[in-house]
Amino acid sequence: MRRIKGLALLLSLLLVFSIVGCTSKEKPNEELSLEDIDSQGSEVDEEIVSFPVEIEDSFGNKVTIEKEPTKIVSLAPNNTEVLFALGLGDKVIGVTSYCDYPEEAKTKEVVGDFSGNNLEKIVELNPDLVLIYGAGNEEDNKILKEAGIKVLGFMPETIDAVMKDIETVGKATGKDKEASEFIKSMNNKKNEILDKVKDQEKIKVFYEIWHDPLMTAGKGSYIDELITLSGGENIAQDADGAYPQYDLEQLVERNPEVYLTSADTEDKTVESIKSRPGYENISAIENDRIHIFEGNESNIMSRPGPRIIEALELVAKSIHPELFK
Structure with missing residues (x-):
């Protein structure tokens, strides 16, 4: 049942994250x-x-x-x-x-x-x-x-x-x-958001679109823009395409400081991400900088529409939480 739900959610992600063919x-x-x-x-x-x-x-x-x-x-x-x-x-x-x-x-x-x-x-x-x-x-x-x-x-x-x-x-x-x-x-x-983050040091960020296979948001995606505007450095910016598959070895090598994703399956949790083979030496994992967008936040993050500025704020808060207290 979880697998079926996961596949349905992946289809949803493929739609809203522009992986449909044009x-x-x-x-x-x-x-x-x-x-x-x-x-x-x-x-x-x-x-x-x-x-x-x-x-x-x-x-x-x-x-x-x-x-x-x-x-x-x-x-x-x-x-x-x-x-x-x-x-x-x-x-x-x-x-x-x-x-x-x-x-x-x-x-x-x-x-x-x-x-x-x-x-x-x-x-x-x-x-x-x-x-x-x-x-x-x-x-x-x-x-x-x-x-x-x-x-x-x-x-x-x-x-x-x-x-x-x-x-x-x-x-x-x-x-x-x-x-x-x-x-x-x-x-x-x-x-207002850009003014808050403008003088901050860039923080390396990875955004997981899907986990099996591992997929991310690259250059040309609105997620990449949200990360960049929020004072982050998208480690997948030079990947092939807006929503490409991403190699685990490269993920570990580029060592993101913040790991972002959405709750696309019931069993995706901070602990389940931490337990993935090969993830243990990633800075974001070691320092508990994993943020899973759930419920309404997940909804906001998946749609480039009128709430995209809310999505920008969610990403900025995840990267620079100290600025939004």
Whole structure:
């Protein structure tokens, strides 16, 4: 039973940590500077939201939204959180089985799970807009578009990209002002955290995504950015890919001072990590600098969405706990 639960959780991690395959047409989010966000936010405050609007998602997919959407389906938990953060919860008519935040999201009709999306049900609900994770499945997208449904895809891997996606969803739904205000609040909190850690010595950090095989977060992942911004040095930054497998010998050789992971299985504990063969000489193990994100913290860490600044604070507190007392 534990093995089955573990495999299900791994599938979840593979989804939310961007290990899903994307088509060769995918286009990365363009990073938005704080100055750009602030200036755009100021302009938005003075504008009157009007439709139709042309929207371009993270993959160069352009759609024209004729009128303010009243029925929206979200096929990814981070997109669901964006919708609720912008006050669009009453317009959400369909979600996936892993869209569990905020609590109200659990009351929405489930139209997707790990086995796939119920396209027949989605078309039957006749939404104005569907938000998907990544580029999505080409055949699924075709079916939705042929049904006259607008489809937008997002897969952020940086804080700026998350903010850009929030801005885009705000524009697509008539919530420009709310998006601008939310982004400003994110920036304010982010700057508070960065100010606390800016003069600290870099601490070597390892983030375990999965344990068998050992997988981590490398350069190009939002986890790597969170570690770096928090005053840490990600020992896997030069690994091959954003979420690669990682060799135990290299882990021991690079000797992280802090070991971070999430409670992806019931039997993952500090003691179980300490007891792994070969781990005994790692600094983080010797000095009890192992931090397992559990419950709501695990949820926050697994999603690059509106709560990504909370994730930044969780990582910063784990690396520099003395600064957050």
